[in-house]
Amino acid sequence: MAAGATHRPVQTRCADCPIRYRAVCSHCEAKDFEELERIKTYRTYAPGETIAWAGEHMPLVGSVVDGVAMLSSTLPDGRRQMVGLLLPSDFVGRPGRAGLSFDVVAATEITLCMFNKSEFERMVGRSPHIEHRLLEMTLDELDAAREWMLLLGRKTAREKIASLFVIMARRDAELHRHVPRDGLSFPLHITREAMADYLGLTIETVSRQISALRRQGLIELGDNRMVHVPDFAKLIDQSGDDADGGVLV
Amino acid sequence: MAAGATHRPVQTRCADCPIRYRAVCSHCEAKDFEELERIKTYRTYAPGETIAWAGEHMPLVGSVVDGVAMLSSTLPDGRRQMVGLLLPSDFVGRPGRAGLSFDVVAATEITLCMFNKSEFERMVGRSPHIEHRLLEMTLDELDAAREWMLLLGRKTAREKIASLFVIMARRDAELHRHVPRDGLSFPLHITREAMADYLGLTIETVSRQISALRRQGLIELGDNRMVHVPDFAKLIDQSGDDADGGVLV
DNA sequence: ATATGCGTTTGATCTCGATCAAGGAAGACC
């Protein structure tokens, strides 16, 4: 049923963390839900803390409850590239795989809701629709990774920054289900260094481009790392992508 | 069983195309095999021909029998980035998804072995192990895409070219199951333009870097687009990645 | 043989983003 439909799970913030399961499958059956409920554990990491190293055996899977983590990969000489950004509701871990291919690092203070991988896999074995949902989520990640390849390979510094802001604005809108009227705001959790690592730039270039966007009135930086975008369509214009009339989602 | 093991299907070149199915699952049951055998069709495309456009509905899935295709994505102003390279035995198409996210273009003359997507999906519904295998393949692609993000974001032109040659040498060795003794050779099917699109460079830079590698004796260009690598470890040294003792696979 | 076309190579120059360097803002701690 509903095969082919992309149903990114709706984020429902909740102290009791139903997210963790909803992130896996929004069409779940009650018994699966209860089973997962039983085996869940929470853990919080400090900013900068490494959650898991590439190659390491990771015996847990789970999802982000709150905060931001990054998947990154490092060359022997220290050059680093972030290959994925994990925001609240994102799935963490590699079902059916022994080790990780990339480092997982907390970008901010972050809370994960984790559960034992082998128990989770046993459940996947019993419920084919979970595997189906995992395949869909992986295809989404693959699409996102490929979009990012376009950014890394062909976009200018200015376009890269604008694209990042567009993506973060969209993720935030999705998370809070708000439809902004004139202008929109979102929190910029991550540091300049994390942005640089993500965009394939240096922190100086990131800083200069943000200053430039600010000088031109395309963005405003407020308190508590909030970014305000007076005209979203104008920001999209700067991102190099098709405008699509400046639609948020 | 054998969950967690990565079993990239072994390529068995064959006029009757068992590849197509082996590419999906090397642990298949005979009845699935026969069903797929019944519904397969072949098609050949000319170099440069577009197999499918991004956003288009693609009612077929299949695999590459012979030749090279590329997945690519284009900015409104024409800048292009290749986001995937499809070599023999690679899977083509998006099971469970309506449309494509990227253009599929033949880089060389290419033969695909295709079958009807909805029939394939019906089969997937009946055999959970096929879906399991699809998830594994998608995770492999995701890893490859993320490796490529590191290349696009952080490697120099020289390192990009060397990395590409290393990858193509490995893919070729895997395909022919040969263990090269001193030096190895592989065919360079794709044009300078395709390389540039893949690496996020211009054709001039690609050409210059290849000339430089040749001048330094790291590669030799022979007839029929063959590339000979006298010392594979030295080439890996230039790729920026960890050496791993110059191991081929 | 000459022409046409495409992919490739090479040279000259320019430019965007990296690098090097200094200073500023905001918080934590004594």
Added chain:
DNA sequence: GGTCTTCCTTGATCGAGATCAAACGCATAT
């Protein structure tokens, strides 16, 4: 208060790769 530290900003300079331009090699066609 002062002094860390960490993150951010801005300036000056440099250089890798882009851009512009010309020519070459090697097909196939005329």
